[in-house]
Amino acid sequence: MPDGDDSADTDEVLVERREGVLLLTLNRPDRLNAWTATMQQRYLELLERADSDRKVRAIVLTGAGRGFCAGADIAGLAEVAPEEAASGGHALSLPIRIRKPVISAINGPVAGVGLVAALFTDIRFAARDAKFTTAFSKRGLVAEYGLAWLLPKLVGVGRALDLLLSARTLPGTEAHELGLVDRVLPEEEVLDAALTYARALATECSPASMADIKQQVYTGLDTGLETATADAGERMINAFRRPDVTEGARSHQQRRPPDFPPLEQ
Template structure:
């Protein structure tokens, strides 16, 4: 499929989705939101894809809503609930429903819904110049695009409320310190570090990783007994995979496993 607002590349099991509106700091407009949703759906359905990386072209990761489209709200009766339900929610729901791990390579500012996109990925590697800004409150709005769901789970309710109600900037260093990001690297090493992690995951037992991902999110809203049962169910499923047999054989033969994601 050909995209006009993003780049899509598949190599060694890693699908890299690059927001490609650098002249507007990769601001989100109608076309980009639709194409992003389709790109994640396509990656999820492609058996050759085992990991997805999301990043931005140019100096920014994503500056949030395209202000040129948002300007229409000043002359029209705002119907933001429709905007959020029809344009943003399908993308976040698709990202959350992925069967493959997702990594955000945050190469610069991630503001508003752009910050939410980074939070919706499973892991975040950030360049030193990265700045997270949940700026919704600065213009009298509440967080959207999943920020109210993901941020408290990453940093705790108290810290999340502080960030969401003040809208202050979070540096790359602080983001790692508070658990908002996984790793901080120099800008020149961002792509290499991200791909190193992505390729490591791509060589892993894809189905077991998918189930592990699902269980980690489930655990946030489940009891211990419920999670123990989920562990039993998914252990049974993973034990019937080809990768489990390969893992046992490779251990016995004292060699590295050759997982196929099957």
């Protein structure tokens, strides 16, 4: 059951709290949740607030209605200056830079900047019949907002170039086969599955451990083994100084749910 709602129905991103999980819903269902500057600003603000909110331990992102996000709102895009359109692109990688896990529930069509937002989440659940496309080359655009950095890491260089150059549409099942998403389910099960997974993270896993692990993985994408090993050693020392290790051991021995402290601000 929700334990609080932070937004009105007119907001372009809705907010709902569920037992340590913050559910964010892109909310322009009549436009397949087409991306706008207002939506982006609110989404990023909510992520930043969630990262410092002691009650939030995991975040789920989804779309209202029958789609996740059909890409940029073309009607509004024509009125935006090139410099303005390009600004703030780095911010869409915010989910991998905050300390808390972000899970996307891709319930329907996802394209362009919507695909960027989905792929920059940590774990991705998708409907089997959801339609995926990069879209950029068919709109005369480039691989926007860091997608050219991320895609090869997810699917390899050749497959990344295929998806970016052709902008072909693929179903959720193929997206899963390629490695774009981590789980595929019937559309009606996607959100519940993502929320169940997020709730397990929120109730069973140490927030401090998850924050460290996220940073280790994403930093490791651009560093060597020696650097990663040395970093892990330093983090292990810090981990043993936290109460989480003691609580993790005790809760396991006593066969009870752990009571990990929230992240320090």
